[in-house]
Amino acid sequence: MKTxxxxxxxxxxATWMPxxxxxxxxxxxxxxxxxxxxxxxxxxxxxxxxxxxxxxxxDLCYNAADYLLNKENIDRxxxxxxxxxxxxxxxIQPDTSISIQHRLGLSTETICQDINYGxxxxxxxxxxASSWIHCGMCHKVLVLTGEVLSPYLNKDSxxxxxxxxxxxxxxxTEGTSDFGIHIxxxxxxxxxIILPYNGTFFQDxxxxxTYGIANAPKSIKAVMELKQWSESDVEFFCASSV
Amino acid sequence: xxxIFIGKHKKYIMDLKDFISNFAAQFPDEDSSSITADxxxxxxxxxxxxxxxxxVTMVFQEYGVELESQDVRDADTIEDLYNIxxxxxx
Numbered sequence: 571m572k573t574x575x576x577x578x579x580x581x582x583x584a585t586w587m588p589x590x591x592x593x594x595x596x597x598x599x600x601x602x603x604x605x606x607x608x609x610x611x612x613x614x615x616x617x618x619x620x621x622x623x624x625x626x627x628x629d630l631c632y633n634a635a636d637y638l639l640n641k642e643n644i645d646r647x648x649x650x651x652x653x654x655x656x657x658x659x660x661x662i663q664p665d666t667s668i669s670i671q672h673r674l675g676l677s678t679e680t681i682c683q684d685i686n687y688g689x690x691x692x693x694x695x696x697x698x699a700s701s702w703i704h705c706g707m708c709h710k711v712l713v714l715t716g717e718v719l720s721p722y723l724n725k726d727s728x729x730x731x732x733x734x735x736x737x738x739x740x741x742x743t744e745g746t747s748d749f750g751i752h753i754x755x756x757x758x759x760x761x762x763i764i765l766p767y768n769g770t771f772f773q774d775x776x777x778x779x780t781y782g783i784a785n786a787p788k789s790i791k792a793v794m795e796l797k798q799w800s801e802s803d804v805e806f807f808c809a810s811s812v
Numbered sequence: 813x814x815x816i817f818i819g820k821h822k823k824y825i826m827d828l829k830d831f832i833s834n835f836a837a838q839f840p841d842e843d844s845s846s847i848t849a850d851x852x853x854x855x856x857x858x859x860x861x862x863x864x865x866x867x868v869t870m871v872f873q874e875y876g877v878e879l880e881s882q883d884v885r886d887a888d889t890i891e892d893l894y895n896i897x898x899x900x901x902x
Contacts, residue, residue, distance in 0.1 A: 608862045775861070776881040780868045784878045 572752040572792050578700040579745025581710075582642050586634035586737045588621040594731055601728040609732055618734035620720055627656045627716035628666045630737025632673050635712055638739045639674070644710075646674065651681050651702050651711035655695040657688040657765060658718050670714065681708065689763070690810060691715055692738070697751055699742040713740045724770040733771075752792035754785065782809070826875070826901060831894045834874055838866040849891040871897055 594610050594617065610616055621630065631654065639646060652674075654667035667682035681702070687694050692715045699711035716737030723730040759781060762774045786809055794804070828849060836847040841858050853859055853867075868879045871893075877900045879893075887893035 604860070608860045612862045612865060774881050776864060776868055776879075776884065779865055780872060780878045780880065783869060783872055 571754075572750070572796055573697075574748055574750050574796055575697075575700045575704050576748040577744060577746065578703050578749060579743055579747040580696075581741040581743045581745070582638060583738065583740045584634045584638035584641070586630050586637065586739075587619045588625060588630060588735055590620045590622065592618050592620065594618060597728075597731040601731070605728045606731065609728065613732050615732055615734065618732065619736060620733075621718045621735045623720075625718065626660055627658045627718045627735075627737060628654070628660050628670055630718065630735065631656075631714035631716040631739060632670055632737070634716075634737045635670070635674055635714055635739035638741065642741065644741070647677050648710050649674075649676050649680060649712055651699060651708035652676065653683055653685060653695045653698050653711065653713045655685045655687055655691040655713065655715040656717055657686055657691075658716075658722070659684055659686065667714075674712075676712075688717055692740075692810075693751060693753065696740075696742065696749065697753070700749055703742060703744055709744055711742045713742055714738065719765075719771055722765055722771045724772070729773065729775060730771075748797070750793040750796040752789045752796070754789065756781075826894075826898045828891065828894050831897070832890055834870050835867065835890055835893075838863055838870055847890065849889065849894075851890050852888050853890055853893070854888070867893075875901060877901055 594615060595606060598606050638644075639649075652667050652671055654665070654670060656666070660666040660669065665682060665684040667684050671678070671680050671682050683698065685691060685694050685698060692713070695713040695715060699708070699713050702708040702711055714737065716735075718735050719733050720735065723733060759777070762777045762781070763772070765771045790807065794800075797803075832847060832849060835853070836842070836844050839847065839856065839858050842856055846856070847853075864884060868884070871877050871879050875897050877897045879896070883896050884893070887896055
């Protein structure tokens, strides 16, 4: 699926990091030094942040959104949509976005929806918010994304040391930007990144990596064609989850 | 170190010698004489999760084949890996 959505804009973005900060190298006391150093080298991440015990993705996202609304001095009554993108929601039911509406003091006229995606989930939130705005349903939408995977990590796996946690908030409004979005789905790889109901988080790193290097360029090309951009028109290529 | 390829991957004709030299290029610290068709690459001193990513990147960029971790586990030798890539291309 690829599409262009005109007359929208990302007004502002905030990220909230939890306060517990760890140097990845400190995990050498639990795992072989070579493995730890390899992971630091492969990911480029030397520092990670972890939530407090009991702190949820919704808490990090609430903090990010509350900070952003205050900082931008936005009248909370003008927010008419809220999307919470997370694979680690507070409950199976109801949608966590609805409780965040109340915590943030938003109007009960706000449309709230959870999207149960990790990794590249922000794009799904952006697509949802910009669609609501483009069809005239909403004017100003908060898109929150966050993940707290600590309770689901296999602590015996050295791969777990690179997991860092954060919550983000973005305000999407009517505007003059024109988003180009390409999304593909491949269910044949469903078990390559998986968090089952009764297990721990698992990622087949190498398979995910090759999927990324093979498919991210296809998405980049699709978006560049949509936007009729040449390589010299692009100032910054940013890859996530590759 | 890892480039994002927007263009098409190179159109290599499958050749074991080329494959071995492309493989060896990912292991600059390894004595090249220790990298042959029969080498059990999992046993190389410098084999690591990081180098394995370089190998699958090389395979994708040079041969256009997406290897999965199971493929790399299934292969004992460099020739085994070559045959997996060759079969996938066919």
